[in-house]
Each structure stands twice: as structure tokens, then as C-alpha cells.
Amino acid sequence: MHNNSTKTKEMFIVRALEKILADKDIRRSHHSQLKKSCDSALEQIKAELISAGQIAEGNELPCAALPLPKNDAASIINAETYFLPFELACKSRSPRIVVTALDCLQKLIAYGHLTGSIQDSANPGHLLIDRIVVTIYGCFSGPQTDEGVQLQIIKALLTVVTSQHVEIHEFTLLQAVRTCYDIYLSSKNLVNQTTARATLTQMLNVIFARMENQVYELPPPNSNPINGSIHSEDCNGSAEEPAGDSDEVIASELLAEIISAAYNEAIKDQESVVEPEPTVNGNDYSSHSDHDSVELHSENDAVVTAKFTHILQKDAFLVFRALCKLSMKPLPEGHPDPKSHELRSKVLSLHLLLLILQNAGPVFRSNEMFIMAIKQYLCVALSNNGVSLVPEVFELSLSIFVALLSNFKVHLKRQIEVFFKEIFLNILEANSSSFEHKWMVIQALTRICADAQSVVDIYVNYDCDFSAANLFERLVNDLSKIAQGRQALELGANPMQEKSMRIRGLECLVSILKCMVEWSKDLYVNPNMPVPALQVQSPTTTEHDQADTTIQTIHSGSSHSLNSNQEQLQDLPEALEERKMRKEVMETGIELFNRKPQKGVQFLQEKQLLGATCQDIAHWLHEDERLDKTVIGNYLGENDDHSKEVMCAYIDAFDFRQLEVVAALRILLEEFRLPGEAQKIDRLMEKFASRYCECNPQNQLFQSADTVYVLAFSIIMLTTDLHSPQVKHKMTKEQYIKMNRGISDSKSDLPEEYLSSIYDEISEHEIKMKNNSGMLQQPKPTGKQPFITEKRRKLLWNMEMEVISLTATNLMQSVSHVKSPFTSAKHLEHVRPMFKMAWTPFLAAFSVGLQDCDDPEIATLCLDGIRCAIRIACIFHMSLERDAYVQALARFTLLNANSPINEMKAKNIDTIKTLIMVAHTDGNYLGSSWLDIVKCISQLELAQLIGTGVRPQFLSGAQTTLKDSLNPSVKEHIGETSSQSVVVAVDRIFTGSMRLDGDAIVDFVKALCQVSVDELQQQQPRMFSLQKIVEISYYNMERIRLQWSRIWQVLGEHFNAVGCNSNEEISFFALDSLRQLSMKFMEKGEFSNFRFQKDFLRPFEHIMKKNASPAIRDMVVRCIAQMVNSQAHNIRSGWKNIFSIFHLAAGDHEEPIVELAFQTTGKIIGDLYKRQFAIMVDSFQDAVKCLSEFATARFPDTSMEAIRLVRTCAQCVHEAPQLFAEHAGMENDASVAEEDRVWVRGWFPMLFSLSCVVNRCKLDVRTRALTVLFEIVKTYGESFKPNWWKDLFNVIFRIFDNMKLPEHVTEKSEWMTTTCNHALYAIIDVFTQYFDVLGHLLLEELFAQLHWCVQQSNEQLARSGTNCLENLVISNGFKFNESTWDKTCQCILDIFNATLPQDLLSWRPKAHSSNNLPQEHNHFEALQIRCVVQLELIQTMDNIVFFPATSRKEDAETLAQATADLTGGRNGSQSQLLECQREEQGMYGYLRTRQLLTLADCLMQSHRFAKRFNSDHDQRSLLWRAGFQGSVKPNLLKQETSSLACVLRIFFKMYGDENRRSDWPGIEQELVQVCKEALGYYLSLQSEAHRNAWTSLLLLILTRLLKMSDARFATHVSNYYSLLCDMMCFDLKPELRSVLRRVFMRIGPVFNIMNVK
Secondary structure (H helix, E strand, O other): OHHHHHHHHHHHHHHHHHHHHHOHHHHOHHHHHHHHHHHHHHHHHHHHHHHHOOOOOOOOOOOOOOOOOOOOOOOOOOHHHHHHHHHHHHHOOOHHHHHHHHHHHHHHHHOOOOOOOOEOOOOOOOEHHHHHHHHHHHOOOOOOOOHHHHHHHHHHHHHHHHOOOOOOOHHHHHHHHHHHHHHHHHOOOHHHHHHHHHHHHHHHHHHHHHHHHHOOOOOOOOOOOOOOOOOOOOOOOOOOOOOOOHHHHHHHHHHHHHHHHHHHHHHOOOOOOOOOOOOOOOOOOOOHHHHHHHHHHHOOOOOOHHHOOOHHHHHHHHHHHHHHHHHHOOOOOOOOOOOOHHHHHHHHHHHHHHHHHHOOOHHHHHOHHHHHHHHHHHHHHHHHHOOOOOHHHHHHHHHHHHHHHHHOOOOOHHHHHHHHHHHHHHHHHOOOOOHHHHHHHHHHHHHHHOOHHHHHHHHHHHHOOOOOOOHHHHHHHHHHHHHHOOOOHHHOOOHHHHHHHHHHHHHHHHHHHHHHHHHOHHHOOOOOOOOOOOOOOOHHHHHHHHHHHOOOOOOOOOOOOOOOOOOOOOOOHHHHHHHHHHHHHHHHHHHHHHHOHHHHHHHHHHOOOOOOOHHHHHHHHHHOOOOOHHHHHHHHHOOOHHHHHHHHHHHHOOOOOOOOHHHHHHHHHHOOOOOOOHHHHHHHHHHHHHHHHHHOOOOOOOOOHHHHHHHHHHHHHHHHHHHOOOOOOOOOHHHHHHHOOOOOOOOOOOOHHHHHHHHHHHHHOOOOOOOOOOOOOOOOOOOOHHHOOHHHHHHHHHHHHHHHHHHHHHHHHHOOOOOOOOOOOOOHHHHHHHHHHHHHHHHHHHHHHHHHOOOHHHHHHHHHHHHHHHHHHHHOOOHHHHHHHHHHHHHOOOOOOOOOHHHOOHHHHHHHHHHHHHHHHOHHHOHHHHHHHHHHHHHHHHHHHHHOOOOHHHOOHHHHHOOOOOOHHHHHHHHHOOOHHHHHHHHHHHHHHHHOOHHHHHHHHHHHHHHHHHHHOOOOOOOHHHHHHHHHHHHOOOOOHHHHHHHHHHHHHHHHHHHOOOOHHHHHHHHHHHHHHHHHHHHOOOOOOOOHHHHHHHHHHHHHHHOOOHHHHHHHHHHHHHHHHHHOOOOOOHHHHHHHHHHHHHOOOOHHHHHHHHHHHHHHHHHHHHHHHHHHHHHHHHHHHHHHHHHOOOOHHHHHHHHHHHHHHHHHHHHOHHHHHHOOOOOOOOOOOHHHHHHHHHHHHHHHHHHHHHHHOOHHHHHHHHHHHHHHHHHHHHHOOHHHHHHHHHHHOHHHHHHHOOOOHHHHHHHHHHHHHHHHHHHHHHHHHOHHHHHHHHHHHHHHHHHHHHOOOOHHHHHHHHHHHHHHHHHHHHHOOHHHHHHHHHHHHHHHHHHOOOHHHHOOOOOOOOOHHHHHHHHHHHHHHHHHHHHHHHHHHHHHHHOOOHHHHHHHHHHHHHHHHHHOOOOHHHHHHHHHHHHOOOOHHHOOHHHHHHHHHHHHHHHHHHHHHHHOHHHHHHHHHHOOOOOOOOOOHHHHHHHHHHHHHHHHHHHOOHHHHHHHHHHHHHHHHHHHHHHHHHHHOOOHHHHHHOHHHHHHHHHHHHHOOHHHHHHHHHHHHHHHHHHOOOOOOHHHHHHHHHHHHHHHHHOOOOOOO
């Protein structure tokens, strides 16, 4: 194998040499050296082969068609030795010989037989390969070079550059590239041009790929690391090992591919570049890149070479710089010929630069030298080419800029700003720019706007940078104008181009929004997607990972940041937002300054963005380029002290050292525009002169500042004179010199030469302001502007492009060495301020697009944009922006009530679909915007009705204007609203509501309810939304209670309203829906102490209360009855509402409603209470209230039955008091003691409700209620606690309070006669039954109540009051203590005093008037009742002390005894027995003497009053005549006698009571006094009738007198004797005479007047 390959290789060289020798041109004389060299080489080869034994002597040299690659480093023949003949052949003028030589060289290099790695003997210090390359490119001698030779040169150079066997560097490599470049430019053969271009592409790919890959290889010892682009040798491989034929195959394939492609391109007559697959190695980064980056920064930067870590980097740098310089070469004036060398060179260089930048690897992106080259060469070149009038150059420049933005933005912050601000945006904003330029700019913007990282970075680094332009804001505004079709009218574009431009603008806007959505996607939660198991990476994570794992980073580019050792700006959204706000304030201040400088300065100082000192203001005026130069001039020239100070500080900031006056003045006036007023100029020049002299104290020309001042002024005048078009007659040099004579302080004037030079300089170069970057004065468009001629427009555009180019180039050069830190955005939050700033231009663009244009592409873009905008606004909870976009979307659906639906187009249908999609995907974030969406869905149903053939007159709102026949296309579009896809999508919103989060579902429900209200209020009500409400209620039934309660809060209110709708059909639907929902909800049951059923059933309650329709109220009752019948076991807190509804039903006018409600109530209390009272105890109060209402209903049977059910309730409470104690969680229970809960929630509500029934109902019902009330109290009172009794009697006493209010007389009278009477007796019964508890608690209140009763103008009640008092005391007196008796006596005394009819003595008739008659009658009636009460009270007192009927019997006995005396009979023993019995009864024994005396005193007052009245005959006559007591003359005989009788009995009883012996003297005195007074009065009586009335009294006195002992008898008789004697004069009744006789008979023996036999 070894011998064979060696032989083949050598024979291949021999064959090439022989072919050269065989050429006919070899015979020419100038080729003699070549011929000789070839012959010599052949001879030498033959000799060497013979000596090696490869061939026999005399044989011919073998010939091989194809050589094999070199496989032995120590080959017998070294190809380098035979290079000379090939070198000479290449220098020959024969194309065939040159082609043969180049072909052989190319193959030798390709197959590794010729490496050229030895030193070049002809050129020491250089390698042979350098000479070989020089020889190859030396074959090209310009355009006249043979085309075959050109192609062979290209092949050879490509092989040299790409071969892995040879290495060329620096100048040699550069020359190889340049030669291919020159061939491309010079060759007239299209195939050669295309091949050269493709070869250049491949060379560059290899050069830069080698540089990138080198950093990942560990070089073998003693060798330079070389990395081929096609096949990498094994570094550790043996030199002896054959490489196989892979190199041959690859090389031949590569060249064949290039030439074939070039040929095809030529045939097609196209000049586009065929770029083979880039050979950039796709391996992952290794840690070497980071290591090399460190090395890079630790090197000494003083030497350029030292900045490259490898020769391959320098190679790449030199090539790159050369291409940059080539691209910077200017084009000839005017429009260059497309085939001119200059233009083709520029285009090719830009193409190649673009290729390099697009494939830039990490080394290229991070190496300081490349970054420097980009800044100093490429960016400056771009600023020139970026405004080229040649479209291809312009387009390439834009593509390069996009590549720079993608891969190098971290290093090119200021350059990107310049390019954007001065070129991109200026071209977009310029009125005169051509369509072609704008189109290409917007094409480039389309690519930029598609990268999320770039978009966010632009905002973060420029809009949030205090000193940078607002690129993002300007960009969005400009794109918005383009998208709206508001760009300049002078584009010279046809309508199709205008439309394309508009679409591109929209695409850019939509791309920006999509980038924002993409950037913030991690914050978005799709309600229709389950939570993913794997979290999506944030942009931060993505960027970090990709920087570590792939060659091309997606977001920020290289991780080898040039500024990585500098402090990077913090990517904190809060800090950036705060900086942005400060920037906005600053811009506001600048804008204000440009209008009113003083206010602008003041504003910025207030906001602390500008220092307070004049130096601070002056510094700001110097630094901030956004300030209007004219305004600065005017501000500095003002005459106030502050402006003067600022002006001084401003001029003092200039350094005029070593400058001529003109140069200094030029520097000064470049910064601001000199004001027009002479006084202002004067002040400025005065200060300038002072500062100039201050900076140049050694200047001998000017003796003082005055000279400089005058000279400066004259220079200003000269500039104006020479350069102002208004000045017709220009100043001559002589005039100027003359004008400046005598201005110097020295004896001699300023030199004429000096003044002459000033004149010449000003004449040639006007003093003017420097261009203010970013503030190009755009001519304002006028009305006639569109009619400017095309020629004029182009001229304007060319001029403008020159200005833009000049400005951009100057700026680019000024920032080429500036390093500005660049922030790579990572945080999601940046999108929020971006969108907040830009949402209005976005909205304007999309709205105008949808409004004006019917093109489906524009409509689709607008809708996409709106959808993205809504997503962003939603994610960041920006409600204002979200609402604006959703409303815009809703407006373009044409479904709004005010929109004409007969204009429906395809775009409107798409809008509807978009709106539905938004609802589906962003439902969680829509908030109040749901309203607009639901409105549209509601109106969509109307549109569907139209589409399905419903006649429009049945539709409401604006739709009624439709005609019967719609335009067919409109019909088709409206019909599409009913398409399956739309219907399904709408349904999906409602079915998907169950996946909305807790807040979103509430917003959705609110919106649905509001729309439902609107639908129902229309002339033709619709129930679409109402039906949907029911649907979503079902869908969301399984939500957690916390969410569901919030939903129901809204739904419940809506059902309240709908259930009360005047349209019964709607109310029925709402009610039935409510019933079904409630039943379904009830099935779920409820835990104790929850209140959700209560909330759920509340709408039934509301409807029952508010709906006037009997049918609806009947339905409510039926719904609830059904619920009770079927779901009673699941109802908990709902019982409250159920009873509340029945409570309302009980008050209904319709008997069926009342009856049905009562039946269910009866079932609940009669049946359910027995089974499940424990779970219903919470609603017990409501049940009792409900029964109370039934009891007060209009239907008596129901009322009676309801009262009966209360008794059942009482039984339940009595049987389960512990249930109330256990229910501690009930409302209002916190402050109630456990033992009192059964009272507060059980007994009291029940008894109170009965008392309410008593107070409100008719007689039979209230009587029944009163009976049941006291029955319950008597039955269950044993368990009542004292405080409960107090509460109870507060309620019971209200029965009497009720009538304190003035009411109809007859009703009041009936009330008192019946209910009060009944209650009074019942109360006494209760008191008697439970006196042990009640006595000390409530006796005083009871006495007060009795006191009130006897004071009423109702005889029955008054009598009952006294009777009850009597019953109370008689029944319970034996339990009274002294204190209680004191209170009782006091009560009796109070009643006596209160009811004494004092007016009887003082009454006088009033003036006669018809109005007075009723009043008099009432007054007499009251007096009459008082008289009756007095009698009743006297009787009561008698009954209390002596027991009822005792006194009456005693009187009867006395009379009988007296009668018996007359007849002579004796009944003593019986009388004695009765007296013994009487002593055992009555309360006499329980009363103290003082108490009895008090009662006696009270009775005496009553007696004396009666006596007084009876004695006043005139008053009695007056009353008689007035009609008092009817036909009989009024008298108080009964009162007079009964009161005295009672007093006498009390005294006589006490007088004979052994227990009161100590009190006898006093009693005796009182008794004597009373008897004396009584007898005296009797004697004074004139009327026999009156005396007859006193008969029983006298019998009492005399009988008791007879029963006394002799001593007592003597005492008394001695006091009355004369009175007794006087009595004899009257015609006494026989009984009285009999007793009197006995008295006198007794006197005899007692006083010893007579002897007793």
C-alpha cells in the first residue's frame, strides 16, 4: 500500500509537468525558463525514483489519473521541492498552462501533498505556503484575466483557506479573500462572479468557525491548534496512519456544489448568493469559553495583538475590519450604476458582513477587538449606508442592524439608539421619505418586533434611561400612525402599497404585543387548562440555560459580556418604573421650559430634578440636548437677576483658553440661538468678553474686555449681514475694518490683517448652532402638500437623507468609544409599564383598522392585537386598559343595542368570535369587562334569531328598524352567527364558568345579572340571560361554600328583582328556576351553625313580600310547601326563611294562600317538631312569629287553630329545654347565659307572640290567646326563673298599656270590659299560684297595675281592679310580711285618694253650648265610676279585714237579735258560735294596729266626704238639674254609712282584741270620738229617709256598746249619754228603740242608778 500510494502521488506531479510541457505555448521564447524548469524537475523525479527502486532505469514515468492523499510524513519526494515549475507556470501568460498549474497545486493542497509549512528560501521569515498563495492570487491580473484561470484561482484559494492540511494567516489570508472579492467585482462571467461570491461565503464561514471552535480544543504538544471546517483530524492520531479518501470526497463535493450552484444561478440570470450550509460546529459550549474570557480581560491591553488569544482570532478580525472598511467607501454622486464596481463592492461587503453577524459565535460576540471594530467601523458604515438611496444597500444595512440588535445589543447601547432615533424613526416620520425606504424599514422592524427580548430590552434600556430617547414609545406611536394609514401622503405609493404598508405596521404592533404576552406568560393562568405538572420556564431561566448549553443564545446574546466586569444596571422593575416616572417628570419640565423657561426651571426644582443653584441650572442647560436652543438664548438674555446669574454661570462653564475670538464665539453660539433683542445680545457679549479675557490673560492683542466685547458684537453683526437673505447690500471688508477702528484701548487699532482674517473666516463659514440630534425640523404638512411634484419630493427626500446621514454619522462617531451599561431584561413585570405607556396608540391603530377597512387580513391582525392587549391588561390587572379594549371589541361586533345590524360584515363575525375566545381564555381576569362581553352574547342571540328567520319586528331596540328583506350578503353574515362553531363557543363560556376562579365567577355573574335586568326591561322582554343564570348556577353548584355564597349574593339579588317583575311569565320562570335550584341545593344538606340555606331561600321571602300578584305568591307558598314535604330532613338554617315566608303568607288577603301556608305550618309544628325538633330549634322564634301572624289573620278558623298550635310549641319547649342551652352558636346568644337560653329563645318568644295576638285581634281570638297564654304560664311556670317572670309580666302588663293610647271609645270600653278584665283575674290567679316567687318580685308592679285599672273610665274594669285586689290579699295575705302589708295598705290608700270624687263638691255648669254636652256627660260618667269605686273599695276593705260577707251577716244578726228582743226570744249561743267562726277568717289578725288605723283613717275620710256632700243640698240640686245620677237627687248615703260601719267594726274588733291590749287606750279614744261624731251627725239629720239609712249603724254602735264590760260601758255611755237621750225624740224604728231601751236599762245598774234584781 505504501509503495503504491507513493508511486501514484509522484506520477501525478509528473503528469502535470508533462501536460505543461506538451502545451504548444511552451515553445515560445518567454517560456524557456518554464520549459527548462519542468524538464529539470522531471529528470530529478526520475532519478530519485530509480535510486529508490520504484522504477527500472530506462522505463517511462508512470501516470496516474488521480493521486491518493499523502500518507507518509517522510515521503520520498517532497512536493515543495518541485514548486518552482508550477510557480513559473502560474506566471506565464498562457491561460492553459496557468490552469494546469493551478489545478495541480489545488489538488496537491487538497490531498495534503503540499502543505507549504517549511520556510520559504526566497523570502526568509515566511513560510512556503505564503509564497504559494501569492503565486495563486498573482495569476489574477484584473478584468482581462482568462475566465478559466479566474475559476481555477477561486478553486485553489478556496482549497487553501478551507484545507485542514495547510495554514495561512493574517496578510496571506486577507489577500486570498481580497482576490476572490476582486474576481467577483472584475469578472464579466456570471458563473465566475457567483462562484467567487459563494467561495467568499464559504471562506468566511470557515475562518470564523475555526476561530469559534478553537477555544474548545486542547492543542497537541509542539503544534499549533488548527481546526478545519469540514473534517477535524484526531489530535492524537499517528502521522503514519492513512487518512482514507474522505478529504478527496469532501473537497470534490464542495467544489462541485459551488460551481454547479453558480452555473444554475447564472442560467437564471440572478445575482443572489448561494450560501452553502454553514459549517459552524454545533457542539455545546464547554467551560473553555469562560476560561478564555477571563484570560482576555487579564491580558495587557496596550498591544493590539495581545488582545487576541489565538492567531485565528486575529485572522477573523482582519477580514472583518477589511469588509467594514470596504462597506464604508462612498458611492459616486447621484444614482450609481447597479453594475458599477463601487456599488457592487458595497453590496458584497454588506452581504458578507451580514453573513458573519448572523452566524456570530460567542467569541466574536464577546471579544473586545470585534466589539471595537463594530463600534468604530461597522456602526459608522451603517450610519452612512442606512440612509442610502440605493434600495439594496439600504436593505442590507437594515438587516445588519437587525443582526447587531439580536447579537450585540449588550455592547451597542448608544449605537442602537442613534440608529433607531436618527434613521429608523426619522425615515418613518419624514413626510418626504419614499415608499421603498419606509417599506424596508418596516420590514426590518417586523423582524425586531418579533423578538420578545429585544422589545423589552428597548423599553428597559432607552425609555427607562434618564438620558436616552423614548425609543419604544416613539416606535409604537409611529407604527400606530402607519397602521392607521395616517403616515405622510407624499409616499408616491399606489393604494396596494399603502395597504401593504398598513398591514406591515399592524403586524409590527401585533408582534410587539405577542412578545409582551410571551414575556409575561408565566403570570397567565388559563382557566380551561389543568395546572401543568412541569412549570414553564421564565425568560430568566430560559436565557440562563441557553447561554450555558447552546451556541446561539436566544435572548441577550453572549454570556461573555464585554461589560461583565462593570457594575451592571439592576433589572428591578420597581427601580426602573420609578426612573421612568422621573424621566416623564423631567420631560414635562423640559416641555414646560421650552414654552416658559422660568416655570420649567421652577417645576423641575420643585420636583427635585434640578439643583437650586445657578451653577446647577447652567450645567443642565449645557448637558440636556432636548432643550430648545432659542429658548435657552432668550432665557439667558433676560434682564432679571436670576437669569443674569444663570447666564454668568453658563458662560463661565466654557473654556476659551488658547482660542481666537471667532473660534471662542463659534463654540459659544453653537450651544444656543442668539436672541433677537439687542439688549439681550449686549448682556451675553459683555459676559463673553469678560470670560474670554479671564481665560486668556496673556493675550496682548486685547488690552481690556471692552475691546473683546465690541469685537464680538461686530462679529455677530458681520455674520448677520453676510449670511442673512434679507440684507441686500452686503458689508465689504473695508467697511468692516473701518467699523472696528478705535475699539482698542491701546493707542493703535487692532491689526488690519487680523480683522481681515476675521472677515474672511466669517464670510466662508457662518457662525451657527450645531445640529441638534433628534430634533430635525420636519416641514409641517400643509393643505397643498400632497400636490408637490414627484421631482420636488425626491429632491426634498435626498436633502433630508443627507441631513440624516450627516447627523447619524457624527453621532455614531461621537459614541464609538462610549461604553454604556446595557441591562438585559429578565423580570416579567416590565410588561406592565410598557403596556401602560403604549396602550392608547395600540388601541387607536386596531380601532381604526377595524373601523375603516373591510380587508380580512387587516381585520385579523387588529383582532389578534386586541386579543393580546386584553391578555396583557388582564394579566397585570389593568382594569382601565382592559375595559377600553374589551369595549372596543364589543363595539365592532355590531351587536350593541345602538349598532345597525344590517351592516354586518365578515370582520364583525370575526370580532364576535374573538370576543368569545377572549371570554373563554381570559375569563379569570376580565372583572367588570364581563359586562360588555355578556351584553354582546345577549345581543348575539338576537342576531341568531334574525339569522334563523324570525321577523325583525319582534325584536327590540335598534333592530326594529330592519326591513323584512336584508341584503343577501348581510343575511349570510348574520346567519353565520348561528353557525355551529359560534353556538358551541358561546355555550363553552357558560359551561366553562365552573373553571373560573372565585373572583372571576362573581364578576361574570354580576355582568350576567345586569344584562338580564336590561333584557327584562325591554319592550319585548327576553329571558336569555335569565336562562343562562340558571344554567351557570347548576354548573357551579359544586363550588366551595365560600365562593358559592359570594355568587349567590349576586344571584339572590337578581332573583329578588326578577321574581317581582310585573310580567307574570318572567316571575314564574324565575320562581320555578329558584325552586329547582333550591331543591338541588337542599339535597346537599347543611351542617349545623351554617347559614347558607338561609341565604339561598331569601329570594322566596323577598318575592313573597314585594310581588303583588296573588298567583306568584301562591306559587311561592307551593314551592316552599313542596320543599318542606320532600326535603324536611335536609333543611337546617332554611327553616327561618320558610317560617318567614309563611309569616308573610299569613297576612295575605287570599284565603287559599293563607290556608295552604297554614297547612304546611301545621304539619311542621304538629309532625316535624315531634320528630326533629332538635335540628329546628334554631328557627323556633320564627315559627312562633309565624303562628302569631296566622292567629292575627283575617280568617278566624285559622286564627283559633294557630293559637292551639302554640300550645304544642310550649310542650316541645318544656320537653327539650336543653336543646336551647346547647345551641350556643345562635345569633345574639353570646351574651345570654346558658340557663336563660330556653327562656330567651323558647318561652319568651312564644308568650310574647301570644300577648301580641291579644293586643291585635278581635275578641274571640284574643280571648282564646289570653286563655292559652295563662294556661301555658300556669302549666309550665314551675320551671320559670325570677328574671323570666319579670320579663313575662313586662309583656303581660302591656295588655293594659295598649289601651293607654286614645282609641275608639266603644272598642276601648269593650277591651277593658273583656280582655283587661279577663287578664286581671288571670294575673291574680298566677300570682296566687306562684306567690312565693312573684310576691317579692312583682307585687309593687301589680299594685301599680291595679291602681291604674281602678282609675280607668270603665266601671267594669274599675270594679274588677278592686275585686282583684281583694282576691289577691285574701288569697295570699297570710303570706304577707309587715312590709308587704305596708305596701298593700299604701296601695289601698292611694286608690282611695285617687278615686275620691272631689269634683262633686266643686262642679259648676259651664256656659251652655252644644259642644260641651258630650264633655259633661263623660265627666259625669267618670265621677259616677269614682263613686262606685269608692263603694267597691270600702267593701273590699271590709272583706279583706273581716272576710267577705262577714259584716253583712253580722248586721243581719244584730237586726235579728234586736227583733228577737222585741219578741222576747234569745239566740245568744248561736251568735257566740258564729263569732268564733268569724274570727278564724279575714286578714284582721295579720294586720298591725297602725295599719288598721291607717285603713280606718282612710275610711273616715271617705265617710266625711260623703257626709259633706250629702249635707250640701244646693250642690246636689245643681248636679241633679244637670242630669247627674238620672232622675234621683244625687247622694252618697251608701258611701257615708258603709265607710263608717267598716271603721266602727275595725275599732270595735281591735277594742275587744286581747292581743292589742297595749293599744286599747288609743283605740278607745278614737272609738269614742267616732261614735260621738256619728251620733251627733245622726241627730242633725233632717230627712227621715236619711235617718232610716243610719238604722244599721246605730244598731251596730248600740249592740257593741251593750257587749262591753261595765267599766268600758260606763266610759262610753258617759260620752254619749246626752246624745242618746236626744235620740229618744225621734221616731225610731222598733228594732232601734228596743236596743236603745236595753242601753238605758244597762245604764241603771252600771251607774248604780237602779238595783238589779
